[in-house]
Amino acid sequence: MAVDQRVVLRQEARRREVMEAAIAVFSERGYRAASMNDIATKMGMGKASLYHYVSSKEEVLIELYEDVLRENVIAARRIAGSERTALDALAELLADRVAYTCRNRELLRIFFEEEAELPARQQSRLISVRHEYEQTLLDMVARGEEAGEFTLPTTPQIFVNTVLGAANWVYKWYQPQGPLSPAELGSQIAGILLAGLRSP
Numbered sequence: 001m002a003v004d005q006r007v008v009l010r011q012e013a014r015r016r017e018v019m020e021a022a023i024a025v026f027s028e029r030g031y032r033a034a035s036m037n038d039i040a041t042k043m044g045m046g047k048a049s050l051y052h053y054v055s056s057k058e059e060v061l062i063e064l065y066e067d068v069l070r071e072n073v074i075a076a077r078r079i080a081g082s083e084r085t086a087l088d089a090l091a092e093l094l095a096d097r098v099a100y101t102c103r104n105r106e107l108l109r110i111f112f113e114e115e116a117e118l119p120a121r122q123q124s125r126l127i128s129v130r131h132e133y134e135q136t137l138l139d140m141v142a143r144g145e146e147a148g149e150f151t152l153p154t155t156p157q158i159f160v161n162t163v164l165g166a167a168n169w170v171y172k173w174y175q176p177q178g179p180l181s182p183a184e185l186g187s188q189i190a191g192i193l194l195a196g197l198r199s200p
Contacts, residue, residue: 011053014053015053015054017043018039018043018050018053018054018060019060019063019064021039021042021043022034022039022042022054022057022060022064023064023106023107023110024042024106025038025039025042026060026061026064026106026110026114027106027107027109027110030113030114031057031061031110031114031117032117034057035057036050036051036056036057039057039060058119061110061114061117061118062118062119062122064107064110064111065111065118065122065126067107068104068107068108068111069125069126069129071100072097072100072133073129073132073133075093075096075097075100076093076133076136076137077136079092079093079096080093080136080139080140085144085147085149086140086141086143086144086147086149087144087149087150087194087197089140090137090140090141090144090190090194091187091190091191091194092190093136093137093140094163094167094186094189094190094193094194095183095186095187095189095190096186097164097167097168097186098167098170098182098185098186098189098190099182099183099185099186100182101167101168101170101171101174102170102171102174102176102182102185102186103182104171105171105174108168108171109171112168112171134160134161134164137160137163137164138156138157138160141156141159141160142156150197150198150199151197151198151199152197152198153196153197153198162193163193163194166189166193167189167193170185170189
């Protein structure tokens with residue numbers, strides 16, 4: 001039994017390595033131009049061996065999207081459910097989103113640029129989960145306004161679209177060798193994005 005468990009753990013670790021290789025290949029070449037052979041080459045294994053871990057590059061793409069959706073929704077729910085003011089929760093959520101994007105630039109490039117390559121069923125799920133994530137921010141905004149913490153300079157939907165757009169775009173320009181860590185940059189950007197909220 002113990003031996004079987006070790007085998008399972010090794011296989012899971014190897015599959016994670018395959019996913020990391022796929023992220024690098026898809027990010028560099030684009031999903032459509034990339035092939036299973038490219039991923040196998042990146043792994044230093046034969047193409048036949050790669051199929052032991054994944055059945056197709058579509059399966060890989062779907063799993064990558066599921067990972068991003070799961071991690072971000074879990075983070076949003078955790079922050080929304082915490083005991084803090086709405087403004088503090090908004091700041092933490094945006095800082096967390098920026099830091100996550102900085103740490104996973106290649107993955108987020110795929111997430112934002114390869115959506116059209118997903119099968120229709122996964123596209124529908126992506127839209128549904130994205131709406132759930134946006135609704136979490138909208139609920140925070142509504143709570144903050146009702147509590148008298150701030151007033152918005154625009155509609156809640158435009159505000160949420162604007163701050164999320166700014167946070168998501170970081171994958172395009174963040175440089176790991178720069179002076180700020182992902183967490184530091186996240187904190188600064190959250191401060192900038194929320195500075196426009198007016199005290200009532």
